[in-house]
Amino acid sequence: MFTLWVLLTTVGLVSCYILPDPQFSLSAKGGEFKSEDIPGLKNLYFIYKVNKGTELLRKAEKGADGIWRYVDALMENVDEVDYYSQGYLDGLIFGGSHQVWKRVPLATLPPRRMRGAVSFRDDFNGNHLDTNHWTVQVTATGEYHKEFQVYTNDHRNVYVKNGKLYIKPTLAVDSGHFTENDLYHGVLDVKKTWGTCTFSGNRGCYREAKDGLLPPLLSGRIDSKPTLKYGQVVVRAQIPRGDWIWPAIWMRPTNSPYGGWPQDGEIDFMEAACNEVAYWGKNDNHGIKRIHSTLHFGPDSAHDHHVSGEKVKEHGDWHEFHTYKMDWSPDHIIISVDDDVILKMTVADGTTLWNQYKFQGTNPWAHGNKIAPFDQQFHMILNVAIGGTYGMFNDKTHYAYPKPWHNTDKDPLKNFWEGRHNWLPTWHGDDVAMIVDYVEFRHM
Missing domain, CATH: 2.60.40.2140 (Beta-1,3-glucan-recognition protein, N-terminal domain)
Known part of the structure; x- marks a missing residue:
């Protein structure tokens, strides 16, 4: 016309x-x-x-x-x-x-289509990461897993290129800030080096090598400023390939109404150990052939309950672009990859998450909805961690070569770094980066 x-x-x-x-x-x-x-x-x-x-x-x-x-x-x-x-x-x-x-009236919409509008989307089409959308974390905290990296705002660790977001680990000795001698004998002052420090916990802002080797890896973590409560979250991304690399796409509550972790809940969309060889059993390769999702929640820090799921590839691995999605309502959370369900948690009618999982003691979610603590605003986190002494890399797992450190070592970072002749040859260019095509939030 x-x-x-x-x-x-x-x-x-x-x-x-x-x-x-x-x-x-x-x-x-x-x-x-x-x-x-x-x-x-x-x-x-x-x-x-x-x-x-x-x-x-x-x-x-x-x-x-x-x-x-x-x-x-x-x-x-x-x-x-x-x-x-x-x-x-x-x-x-x-x-x-x-x-x-x-x-179009809802009744005419195709099945499974979210009827809500897009509330946030980033296609990473600019020349720089949009800091109106994201907070770049700068800290050496290592989180609760005592990981081996410093999260920085360096353009070599977090950058946008050709319509994609790259979160890429690099060697500290290649940064221009540290020499090999500095790792063993120097000082790490995060604010002095990168202009800010966003989290001081677990020696996140300042370290001295006399207390153990300084973190030998630099990497990236960004937290979304937009939040979501119920709806759909979609991330299209490619995970890294390389030994001891631990990428994560996850969500945490923006506030803390129920008292902290795990009372406030945590949604782990996707995590992976990116070693090509990581056998938990004789024929059970849980390296880059496996991705998993987890919901964490519980009445107190001593009682972390989790609902988990995983997908294992019989042929090939997960080092290519896939679409990770969560459908989230007051009744359920469903996490999928390429529309193949990884994890599903449904709260039955007439009950609550507390009652369904038979928790004991004081209920921190007594005034929340049936799916509490997953009844509040959550924000997204994208990060690439390395190693750690608790979490992804078990001492009993069989790897391609002996694990360079034990989780009980006095100085695990030193042992990891001095074993780089084994793991560094598995790191190749941008293959070590988590590459994100887009992130989208939709309201219900």
């Missing part, structure tokens, strides 16, 4: 052109406007109102297929969109007819 548009210019000239009517659709990308091209069209703009709000003007881009497009990735709670187009031909401005898009 086409529109004839007549424009009287300021110099009294009248010109007639036929412009295609613009089209609008709402998808996982957000709100997408598009229009066919016509000869001589130099620029095209879409002018639109969402839910009869403020009028917006956005410039379209012409694709290789000859279609002009603009995607508003931040549209949320969209029920109606009024829109039209304007373009430049022969130095004059022309427009298409007004169009109105309205949400």
